[in-house]
Amino acid sequence: MSLEIEFRGTTKSFGLVQVLHGVNFVLPAGKVLGLLGENGAGKSTLMKILAGFESATSGSLLVNGSALTFASSRDAEEQGIVLIHQEFSLAEDLTIAQNLFLGHEKTRGWGGLLLDEDTMRVEAQNAIAQVGLIADVNNRVKELIVAEKQLVEIARALLRKARLLIMDEPTATLTPTETERLFGLMHQLKSEGVTLVFISHKLDEVERMTDQVVVMRDGRCVAQQPTASLSRQQMANLMVGRELADLFPPKASPPAATTPALRVQGLSVPGWAQDVSFEIGPGEILGFAGLVGAGRTELFEGIMGLRTCSSATVEIHGKTQNIRNPRDAVRFGLTYLSEDRKGKGLHVHFGLRENLTLMALERYATPLLQPALEDQALAHAVDEFGIRTGSLHIKASSLSGGNQQKVALAKVLHPGPKVVVLDEPTRGVDVGAKRDIYLLIQKLASQGLAVVIISSELMELIGLCHRVAVMRAGRLQTVLESQQLNEKELIAHATGTH
Known part of the structure; x- marks a missing residue:
């Protein structure tokens, strides 16, 4: 019944x-x-x-x-x-x-x-x-x-x-x-x-x-x-509760750059990615498309030092870097927002302040930690990212999923990176907050950051990105330019039917 x-x-x-x-x-x-x-x-x-x-x-x-x-x-x-x-x-x-x-x-x-x-x-x-x-x-x-x-x-x-x-x-x-x-x-x-x-x-x-x-x-x-x-x-x-404008802001052309913000050559992650090479310029938004298991997340976990990977060349703003762990990556100007918000993106049982400043603690420890400065940074982040919270002094677990995502975004951007990788940045986020995040991504690019977006939503990649790299079974199939971006083309490359 x-x-x-x-x-x-x-x-x-x-x-x-x-x-x-x-x-x-x-x-x-x-x-x-x-x-x-x-x-x-x-x-x-x-x-x-x-x-x-x-x-x-x-x-x-x-x-x-x-x-x-x-x-x-x-x-x-x-x-x-x-x-x-x-x-x-x-x-x-x-x-x-x-x-x-x-x-x-x-x-x-x-x-x-x-x-x-x-x-x-x-x-x-x-x-x-x-x-x-x-x-x-x-x-x-x-x-x-x-x-x-x-x-x-x-x-x-x-x-x-x-x-x-x-x-x-x-x-x-x-x-x-x-x-x-x-x-x-x-x-x-x-x-x-x-x-x-x-x-x-x-x-x-x-x-x-x-x-x-x-x-x-x-x-x-x-x-x-x-x-x-x-x-x-x-x-x-x-x-x-109001008239909502178009979801995706108009695309701005990235500036011409002679030196890529991030260049990866010949990177392999055993069992997940084979011989992947790509580059992204300052102010550019580069998407990564592919089916589940294509190796996109694992590729970037390898770049960040979270997974074992083969000897490859990783250059950040023209300088070859040896990234052994995420701390090295942050020091070199590269940050990564995990798709697993609850498991890897946030410490949900920590407060909002502790989550926000965790990746930039040296800024607030001189040498003792200064909670008052952290509180100022949190108040600014709540305002800038539109985080809806009744109090600044609550655990991250008390927030809704979308507001947790905004805290996670604020956290990875707090160290001031040159390159930011966002893995499923709008997963579980409502339509109003999605537009806020899309505007933020475009703002980051306009400030000269290189932004990589890994997403399962094809329209998100088409609406936001200047170019989209398509992976299939651990290999980079193609990189589509802006004028080539449509659902049919992306699906054809991702499934191997092109």
Whole structure:
């Protein structure tokens, strides 16, 4: 039986900060509902209440007309309500199979005292095959790349036999092929009567996949309408509460430069990248496109000294540098923002100040650390990057995903680099914040920085970059000039069908 959900006057406060203000709307049974809103609008908090991870401060939650209160996520799962988190909730040191059945292990033998590991492995292998993940379920999760972890999260939700499935940014790290497979699964689940909540900042996906749209702004529900009655522009305007200009700022031509800001020649990362050479000039925005597993992230982790790589030439502003670790890279003027915001981009259990200044501590230690100067720097970063926070003295984990991303951006730019590499810079970021980040990237380029963007969003690369390098199976296939940039051309090179 499908589930119909109704929120009546739902509020939620964390201490003195109220994040939900009397939310009212009905989630119709057996439909796909798109839940939209800027980062910090309250979407994830509301869905955590529905899935039993948080309790409402006041108001009612009705499931098929009956008022219910969930003491835990297990209570919600017993009603068939499952949440796929935007930030992964996987146990890194356990295997894929162990993660899929964690807390729901299958047993055998007298009294069910033994784990039925064979059955769990078989069912786990079937589940990951259903979502298109090709892997051994005995592999540990920490060995997977970000997109593969996302597929494990989705597979785990499918194993719970959900009647209501909440998907928070499920396609943020997926390739077009993986996204299509996920959409096929969504169609199948809907045909089986499953109610779906689809939270996404990709408005083209919302337009395509949902029956209705609920828009939240500042902790309130401001609209609920049939998807067919709204254009993408109208959705975006409802989210931000104002008329939103074109998403991508006009491209400015990079200055002519005789010396590249970054030149890499013949770099290989064992198992990931082979003999890659490229260069980028000051003031240029260079994109890197490719399917998951193409080796883009691993290539730059090799350049930064995070992975073992072969002897290669890395020049920064004409000077050959031996980069042994990220500290060397920062000293030479090269910084990198990881695609894994929670795992590698931020120390989420540290405060905002500690995160911001971590890469430039020598600036604030003379010789003792000066917190007052750090606070000044944080206040400036909050203003410059538009970080929405009720207080400067909170942990990074207290911020929404998009605001965490802004803190991570501020952190890698704080040392004043000459070259910055941004890996999936707008993953999980709303349409308003995306434009803010795009404007920031163009501003950085206009100031003479060389900006490398690794992105799974082709329109992001087309709209922002002066040139785009395309990788496939660890090799650089081509570098497309601005006039060659279109989705068809990028996909053809990335898939080897050109």
